[in-house]
Structure formats: C-alpha cells, structure tokens
Amino acid sequence: MKNYLKLLNFEVNRFFKLYLTLIGLIIVSQFIGAVVVSKGYMNDVDQVMYKKQLSMSQYTEDYGLFSFDQFVGSEWFLLPIFFSIAVLMIYVFFIWYRDWFGKNTFIYRLLMLPTERITIYFSKLTTIMLLVLGLVALQIVLISIEIQIVNSIIPTDLQSHFLFYDFYSLRMWGWLYPNTFTEFILIYGVGLIFVAVLFTAILIERSYGLKGIFIAIVYGMLSFGVFIAPLLVNRLLNGYFYTLEVFLMELVISIIVLVSAIWIANYLLKYKIRV
Amino acid sequence: MKKYWKTILISLIIVTTIGSYYIQQVMAKDLSFKIETTSGNKGEIDNLIIHATYQSGDIYRSLDISKDGSTNQSESFIRELKERYYPVMFQKYIQEHRKFMRGKEANPGQYFEDEDRLIYTTFSNKEGQGGPFTLQIDILDKKINESSSFKINMPDQVRYDWINEIDVYVVNGKIKILATSYLNNEEELHLYTVDEYKKELEQDSIIAKIESDGVNSASIDIFNDYEKIQNEDYFLYMVEKYKYIEDDEREIISSQMYLYNNRNNEVKEWTIPDELKPYRKLMILQGTDIFIPVRSTNGLVLNRYNIEKNQWEEPISFKYPSIANAKEKPSIQITDGKLYLVDRVSDGHLFLIGDLRTGESLYEGKIISENKENRDADYSLFIKQIYNNTH
Numbered sequence: 001m002k003n004y005l006k007l008l009n010f011e012v013n014r015f016f017k018l019y020l021t022l023i024g025l026i027i028v029s030q031f032i033g034a035v036v037v038s039k040g041y042m043n044d045v046d047q048v049m050y051k052k053q054l055s056m057s058q059y060t061e062d063y064g065l066f067s068f069d070q071f072v073g074s075e076w077f078l079l080p081i082f083f084s085i086a087v088l089m090i091y092v093f094f095i096w097y098r099d100w101f102g103k104n105t106f107i108y109r110l111l112m113l114p115t116e117r118i119t120i121y122f123s124k125l126t127t128i129m130l131l132v133l134g135l136v137a138l139q140i141v142l143i144s145i146e147i148q149i150v151n152s153i154i155p156t157d158l159q160s161h162f163l164f165y166d167f168y169s170l171r172m173w174g175w176l177y178p179n180t181f182t183e184f185i186l187i188y189g190v191g192l193i194f195v196a197v198l199f200t201a202i203l204i205e206r207s208y209g210l211k212g213i214f215i216a217i218v219y220g221m222l223s224f225g226v227f228i229a230p231l232l233v234n235r236l237l238n239g240y241f242y243t244l245e246v247f248l249m250e251l252v253i254s255i256i257v258l259v260s261a262i263w264i265a266n267y268l269l270k271y272k273i274r275v
Numbered sequence: 276m277k278k279y280w281k282t283i284l285i286s287l288i289i290v291t292t293i294g295s296y297y298i299q300q301v302m303a304k305d306l307s308f309k310i311e312t313t314s315g316n317k318g319e320i321d322n323l324i325i326h327a328t329y330q331s332g333d334i335y336r337s338l339d340i341s342k343d344g345s346t347n348q349s350e351s352f353i354r355e356l357k358e359r360y361y362p363v364m365f366q367k368y369i370q371e372h373r374k375f376m377r378g379k380e381a382n383p384g385q386y387f388e389d390e391d392r393l394i395y396t397t398f399s400n401k402e403g404q405g406g407p408f409t410l411q412i413d414i415l416d417k418k419i420n421e422s423s424s425f426k427i428n429m430p431d432q433v434r435y436d437w438i439n440e441i442d443v444y445v446v447n448g449k450i451k452i453l454a455t456s457y458l459n460n461e462e463e464l465h466l467y468t469v470d471e472y473k474k475e476l477e478q479d480s481i482i483a484k485i486e487s488d489g490v491n492s493a494s495i496d497i498f499n500d501y502e503k504i505q506n507e508d509y510f511l512y513m514v515e516k517y518k519y520i521e522d523d524e525r526e527i528i529s530s531q532m533y534l535y536n537n538r539n540n541e542v543k544e545w546t547i548p549d550e551l552k553p554y555r556k557l558m559i560l561q562g563t564d565i566f567i568p569v570r571s572t573n574g575l576v577l578n579r580y581n582i583e584k585n586q587w588e589e590p591i592s593f594k595y596p597s598i599a600n601a602k603e604k605p606s607i608q609i610t611d612g613k614l615y616l617v618d619r620v621s622d623g624h625l626f627l628i629g630d631l632r633t634g635e636s637l638y639e640g641k642i643i644s645e646n647k648e649n650r651d652a653d654y655s656l657f658i659k660q661i662y663n664n665t666h
Contacts (some may be wrong), residue, residue: 009282016281134285137292181297182352240378242369243356 003115007123012130015091019131022087023138026080033076034146038153041066045158056157066158071150084135088128092195095124096202100275108275117269118262121199128195133188136176193254196261197223203265207272219264223257306336307645308345308656310626315638317342319628322664324363325617325642331654340642363662364502368393375415375422387443387450388504391417394445396452398429398438407431408438410476412450412469425474433479434458438465441497444506446537449477453510455495460487464495464512466535482535482542483514491518492525498558498565500609502660509582510535511545511560530555534582548587551578561609564631568607570597575605575616577631591634595625606658615661617642624656 049059071077099107110120151159178184201216208215230249234241241249306329310320325340338345361369365381372393379385379395387394393415400406408429415422435456442453450469455462462485468478485493493516499507512535516528532555534545547555551567559566567578574594580587597605597618605618614629623643629636642656 005279005282009279012282012285130282130285130289133289133293137289140292140296177296179300180352184293184297186352238378242377244353247356 003113004119004123007113007119008126008130011095011123011127015095015127015131018087019134022084022135026084026135026138027142029080030077030142030146031149033074034071034149035153036076037071037074038066038150041070042154056155060158066150066154068147068150071146081139088131088135091131092128092198093202095127096199096206100206105275111269111273111275117273118266121203121262121265121269125192125196125199129188129192132191140177189254193227193258193261196258196265200261200265200268203268203273207268207274209274223261227253227257229253306338306345306347308338308340308642309645310340310342310640310642312638312640315628315636315640317638319638320626320640323615324662324664325626326362326659326662328657328659329654330657344645362660363664364660372415372417372420375413379413382440383502383504384440384442386504387445387506389445389506393417394443394450396440396443396450398440398454406434408433408435410452410467410469412471414471425471427469427474427476429476441501442499442507442510444537446506448472451537453497461485462487462493462495464497483512483533485514485516489519491516491528493517496556498560500559500561506537507560508537508563509560510537511558511565513555513558547580557607559607559609566609568605570605570618572597575607575618577614591629591631593627593629593636595627595639596620597625603655603657608658608661610661610663613637617656617658617661619655 045059045063048054048063049056054062099105099110111117113120175187178187197220201220204216204219205212230241230246230253234246312320320342323341327338327340329336329338336347338347357366361381364383365376369376375393375395380397385396387396395413395415397411398408399411400408410427410429411424412427413422413424435458438454438456440452440454444451444453448471450471452465452467452469454465454467456465463481464483466478466480466482467476468480469475470477483495485495487493493514496513496515498511498513511532513530513532515530517525518528519525530552532545532547533542535542547567551569554567554569557568559568563582565580565582567580569576569578574592574597577591577593578587579590591614593614593616595618597620603619605616608615609631612631614627614631616625616627616629618625618627620641623641626638626640626642627636628638644654
C-alpha cells in the first residue's frame with residue numbers, strides 16, 4: 001500500500017507542471033470567452049434595439065433571453081476541453097513509453113523495486129483517473145464562476161434563469177456529468193476499463209516487440225467485442241432481454257474485461273516484460 | 276504526509292466538488308409539483324399518475340405527478356432503465372406476463388386484450404426498407420398462461436417503406452389490424468383481416484389513400500383512444516387535402532370525416548356543424564360518443580355526438596377561469612366515462628375531473644410548482660397521459 005501511494009505520488013508529480021499549464025489554459029480561455037461572448041451578445045442587442053427602436057421588454061419579447069448555451073457552445077469554452085482530452089489521451093501512452101525511452105531507461109529501476117510489479121500498473125491507472133476527474137471537478141467550479149462573469153455583464157432583464165445542474169440538457173454535459181451519481185460511477189467506470197485495456201495492450205507490445213503490436217490490436221478488439229457482446233446479442237434477438245437484464249449482463253461482462261486486463265498485465269509484468 | 280500534498284490536493288478537490296455537485300442535485304429536487312385540492316372528492320386522485328413534460332426555455336424534464344407530489348424521471352438510474360422503454364401501462368403487462376412480453380414493442384396500437392387473451396401483432400421486413408413484409412401474431416392465453424405464435428408472409432408485390440399500426444381488435448373470431456402504410460409520398464389506411472385458425476391473411480382492404488407532392492398535401496387523422504388496448508366498436512377518421520400557399524400557410528381543399536363500424540364493416544360519412552370545424556382536430560371518440568372540446572374564457576364546453584342515437588346531445592360544460600390565449604393547449608383525456616382536464620390558469624394548472632354522465636365536476640384541484648424562487652415563472656406543463664394505477 002505504501003509503495004503504491006509513493007508510486008502514485010511520483011507519477012502525479014511528473015505530470016503536475018503540465019497539469020497546471022493545462023488548467024491555466026482552460027481558465028484563461030473560458031474566462032476570456034465568457035467576457036467576449038457576453039460582450040458580443042450585448043453589442044448585438046444594442047444594435048438591434050437602436051436600429052429597430054425597441055425597448056428592453058420589446059426586445060426580449062421578439063428575441064428571447066440570453067442563453068448560457070451560447071457561451072457553453074462557443075469555441076472559447078469547448079476547445080480547451082477538447083485539447084485537455086487529447087493531451088490526456090496521449091499521456092495514457094506516454095506514461096508508459098517515457099519510462100523506456102526517457103533519458104535513463106527508468107523502467108529498469110521501477111521494475112527492480114521491492115514490490116509487486118502490478119503496483120506500477122495500478123499507480124499509473126490511478127494517476128490517469130485522478131487527472132481526468134480533477135479536470136472534471138475543475139470544470140464544475142469554473143462553470144459557477146463563469147455564470148457570475150456572464151451575469152455581471154448581461155443586465156438582469158436579459159438573463160434567463162438556470163440552475164447549475166440544468167446543464168445536462170446539453171448533450172456533452174450529459175455524459176460528462178450524468179444525472180445521477182450511479183451513472184457517474186458507471187460512465188467513469190467504463191473509462192477506467194478503457195484505460196486499463198489500453199495499458200495492457202501497451203504492455204503486450206512492450207513484451208513481444210513488433211509481433212506484440214499485432215497481438216495488442218487483436219487483444220484490444222477482442223476486449224471491445226466482449227464488452228459490447230450483450231448489446232449485440234440483444235440486438236440480434238430483437239430486444240429479447242429487458243433493459244435491466246442487459247444492464248446486469250453488461251455489468252458482469254465489464255468486470256470480466258477489467259479483471260482479465262489486470263490479470264494479463266500482471267502476468268506480463270512478472271514474466272514477459274522486456275527492458 | 277507533506278510530500279504527498281499534490282496527490283492529496285487533487286483527490287480532495289475531486290471528492291468535495293463532485294460530491295457536493297451530486298448532493299446538491301439530490302437535495303435541490305429542483306422540480307417539485309403538488310396537487311392542491313380545491314373542491315370535490317379527494318379520493319378521485321388517489322391512484323392517478325400524471326405523466327407530464329415540464330418545459331422552461333431550453334429545459335425539458337419528464338416527471339410524474341400524483342397526490343403525494345412529483346418525482347423526476349431522471350432521479351433514479353435503475354428506475355429509468357426499467358421505465359424508459361416501457362411506460363407504466365406496459366409495466367403491468369411485463370409483471371404479469373414477463374415471458375410473453377419479451378422483445379415486444381411498447382406500442383399500444385399493436386396490442387389487443389380481452390378477458391381471455393392478450394394479442395400482439397407486428398409487421399417487419401427483414402430485408403430492410405422496401406422489402407416484403409411479414410406479419411407476426413403472438414397470442415397469449417391468459418387463463419393457462421401459454422402462448423402461440425404464427426407468421427404470415429405478405430404478398431410479394433405489395434411493398435411499403437413502413438407500416439404503422441394503430442389498433443388491433445377482434446370481431447367474430449377474426450383479428451383485425453388497423454394500420455397506415457407509407458410508400459414514397461403515398462399513405463394508405465388499411466384494415467387487415469386475419470383468420471387465426473387458418474393462419475392466413477383473409478383480406479387487406481384499403482380504406483383511404485392519399486398522395487402528397489410539394490404543393491398539394493393530405494393527411495389522415497384517426498381519433499380513437501390510442502392507449503386503449505381493448506375492443507372498440509367504432510373508429511373515426513378524417514381525410515384532409517390541402518395546398519401549401521406559402522411557408523406554413525395552408526389552404527384546405529377538402530376535409531371529410533368517416534365513421535367505421537367495426538361490427539358490420541360499414542363506413543359512413545360524418546359531418547360536424549360549421550361552428551365546430553375549427554376544433555375538428557381535437558375530436559375524441561370514446562365508446563359510442565364523439566366529443567369535441569371547445570375552450571372559452573369561462574371554461575370548457577364538451578360538444579357530444581352519440582353514434583348509436585345518431586344525434587348531437589346537450590353539450591356538457593365545466594366552468595373555470597381559463598386563460599383563453601395561453602400558449603399551452605388544454606390537455607384533455609376521456610377514460611371510462613370521466614373527463615380529465617389539465618389547463619393553464621393564472622396561478623398554475625387546473626386539474627379537473629368531470630363525470631360525463633351527469634356533467635358534474637367530481638374533483639377540482641391545482642397543480643402548482645413548489646419552488647418558484649429559482650425558476651422561470653413562465654414554464655409549461657405538457658400532459659402526456661393520466662394513468663389510473665388500479666386498472
């Protein structure tokens with residue numbers, strides 16, 4: 001346990017500077033965006049009101065209120081999110097390969113640690129999950145600040161009332177922040193399985209070289225195939241199973257995929273890994 | 276501990292932020308409605324569930340309102356899994372006939388039920404759109420809890436894009452399926468007659484046929500209670516032809532209503548007085564009565580035509596201070612001789628239950644939002660169905 005925590009902290013430390021940069025980028029881009037989008041909107045409103053000689057109440061009757069979606073749908077808001085997703089996706093691979101291709105094959109020292117080697121796998125997996133969830137949490141904090149920024153620029157008459165958790169009306173928000181905590185656990189659980197399978201695929205490649213790339217791809221596709229099997233079977237049977245039954249099958253299958261990913265990784269790290 | 280601060284910090288932020296986000300969501304219960312009785316018998320609403328959609332700006336929510344308050348359909352994941360594809364009326368069938376209901380669509384138009392049997396019918400074309408259709412009929416004997424099933428291949432030369440079932444009923448031992456078929460711009464209203472003993476399609480009669488192009492268009496409307504699975508003696512349909520003038524404007528060229536008697540397969544043309552014509556789309560056929568609701572500033576008037584007696588009867592009126600120009604249409608449901616009405620009034624929504632035999636109001640109440648401070652006062656409630664849980 002202690003070794004696991006040490007390794008975890010070590011991995012977090014390694015990414016921390018880049019992480020702070022990423023966070024800074026998101027904050028700057030979204031805050032500027034909040035100002036730009038609402039100022040732009042106010043400009044349009046002023047122009048229309050001036051041209052058509054409308055009062056505020058006439059304007060809202062004809063054109064409606066400002067919708068926060070205008071900001072949430074803008075590139076200011078979305079681009080840093082997509083960028084972060086891309087960076088973290090790349091880091092899923094980088095977190096392993098840097099140990100091989102870094103300055104002084106660090107993996108050698110890692111593997112020599114007096115601990116179960118699977119601990120390395122777990123610590124890297126936890127790191128990725130922490131980094132992802134950290135950004136997910138950050139966005140919650142940022143949204144509430146951004147609402148304040150937008151509301152300070154747009155006069156009360158033009159503000160539409162919304163609550164924080166109304167954002168799941170947005171499609172992207174629906175899967176980043178699902179309605180219930182159960183769904184939250186499930187969605188990020190699927191994410192965890194996805195990362196675990198990728199990790200195991202990387203270890204297969206690291207163990208068998210060129211041939212390993214091929215095996216890794218087959219393994220990845222196999223895992224995916226098994227994962228969606230309950231859905232496919234139900235589809236073939238024209239929806240023979242009730243939704244709750246499909247869900248339970250999916251739950252069992254997910255656990256099987258995750259456990260087998262960890263089991264294979266454990267085996268490879270113990271006996272097959274090449275330095 | 277000190278050297279772990281980065282990891283601890285990130286973990287703390289995750290737990291507190293995401294934790295409070297979901298706690299807030301549960302605590303806030305952001306949408307909450309209740310029914311407040313103003314007059315009448317409170318017992319009337321004991322077993323009622325109002326399926327409604329709440330809308331305010333861009334926000335849409337599904338919720339169920341009953342005498343105990345309201346529940347958000349998105350509150351529980353497991354509940355949503357169970358209910359999303361199967362509305363309450365099908366939950367009962369699933370509970371009672373779990374095996375039979377497997378893989379069946381939750382479309383009331385495809386079912387028939389009487390005391391002894393539950394029948395499910397479905398058209399499918401294996402080869403995808405445009406291929407020949409197969410009609411499958413599953414029959415459950417409720418007494419012995421055994422089911423049988425057979426398939427009928429539809430004639431090869433008859434091709435449709437899709438077939439939409441409207442109603443299934445049984446007359447003189449024959450299964451009848453009322454359905455509309457679509458092919459390119461053609462729409463046909465069919466009545467299929469199936470002989471379940473010979474397991475063959477006895478008749479495919481096309482009751483109405485319309486064609487649409489860019490300028491001229493037409494529609495077939497059917498006014499029966501779509502949710503009703505039991506036999507009905509009549510069905511009422513309207514064939515309307517119109518021409519698009521510009522944008523959404525359309526000019527009606529012809530509009531004709533027909534009453535079909537299921538027992539003797541007789542069709543007759545049916546007309547309504549001119550003053551009721553603007554309200555024709557709101558017609559409701561229930562048993563042997565046709566109702567045409569008309570809303571005015573002081574309530575709702577139900578015009579009523581009796582098919583057996585062949586005459587218009589005294590309209591029934593329910594008085595309440597309605598907002599005649601409200602953007603929400605009143606929601607009217609007629610079930611088992613009772614009128615269920617939900618309509619916008621100045622301080623919420625009126626919920627009225629009326630007895631159609633006596634014309635009296637049995638229950639009157641208000642559906643009101645419980646937390647106004649955070650919300651647009653300008654919300655709408657759309658009633659999808661009012662369901663009585665005891666049936």
